[in-house]
Amino acid sequence: MNRVWLPGIVLLLAAACGGGDGNGGAEEVPEDVVVYFENGNVIIGDGSPMIEDAAIVVDNGVITAIGPRSEIAHPPGADRYDMSEHTAIPFLINVHGHVGYRRNNDFGSHNYTPENAQVDLNRYLYYGVGAVAVRGTDLGDTAMQIRDAQAGSETPHTRIYTSGRGITAARGFPSDRDELSDVPIQVSNETEARQAVADLAAMNVDFVKIWVDDNRQISGQVFRGGERVNNFSSVPKLSAALYAAIIDEAHQSGLTVAAHVRSLADAKALVAAGVDGIIHSIRDQAVDPELIDAMLENDVFFTPTLARHQIEFVYCDQPDWLRESFLRESVSGAVISRLTNSAVVRGYCENLNEPTRRQEFARAMENFKTLYDAGVRVGLGTDSGAAETFPGYFEHLEMELMVEAGLTPMEAIHVGAARSAEILGMDDLGALAVGLPGNFIIVPEDPTADISASRNIAEVFFRGERVERSSMMVDFSN
Ligand SMILES: [Zn+2]
Structure with a gap:
């Protein structure tokens, strides 16, 4: 399976290091590689203060020492890597993403292949996103095969977790979307609901995804890319009885359940039914103490997907980031051309739902801050x-939106690193610490002063080895 996931990535180990350690020549390097990173700052990822003038020792891929340089001696024979006063940040973790659906301006499940899924995983790696939990759009066993082949691999990769196909009501969202019509498992009674979970468990998914949405708040004319793509009307929504059965069946199989949700009422009912995660913002009204208390009591996690909710109108605004090379390095020119085309932009601005979507986004930002401040697992x-959202880049954009919502940059990094790793149950990613792999990005400016500094990546290191990012860009033209 190696061939599917490393197109074009060349590992440059010694090239990043000072060399000259005299410990036996290039042939033996993989057996005993020690790198001493110095002359830079380090963000641990757990919310603790940045360590200035730090050093990191990575021994055969694993961190064996980290802290102020004054306390970390250079191991005899170790290669030296000069961080040039840059700052190291641990890999980010994406708790809700998707892979393999886009080829240039063509988006949909028909594009899902092992190779196309891998291109998106490479995009994540390019931006220092160490793991992605794909929620509901992995067809067949492709994602499981990629995941299982990744296990124990020391080849640079972004780890995939998968829920296989998500579950919705018969003719429910998002089966009404032409490009997603074959994606959800549609269930209409409790027997089918339980069987769907049993089938997923048999495929060895990591968790279960459900959609609980009836489209009602976005019914009417909807434009995408300047063209009216649908005239949405309400669709059947997964009933409380059915998602209760799904949650019960999943928990019996040791699987958690995360829900796509829009409304406060649905969020409350889902939490009452035992759901483990809410993976979109509540956008119809302000969250209230009843929901907050229930989420805290049941330890329910939450991902706000702020960057996702913003795209409903952001291309009308033509934000500065559309012109960033950091974005354009991984998004094809054809896609950028479309999203900046005047007719397309006008279409976004004239979308009849646009004012509603701006209100929903503002509410999402407020609700995120409220839930964060209350101590909900975020x-x-x-x-x-998903459509018009871009793997890798959007994780950095999400941190900026978290800061706009009121978090400090360090809090946003903490959410993006350790707190997200904890949600996925990972004990080996999400922070830089002794015993964990040396997986981090380095950025020239201080992201704790301005979070947008995370969007200027100088290098990505996987197990202490420099990832050859420029060679990966060849695969990003589709
Ligand atoms: Zn999603």
């Missing part, structure tokens, strides 16, 4: 890889 989720 993770970074973007929905990137």
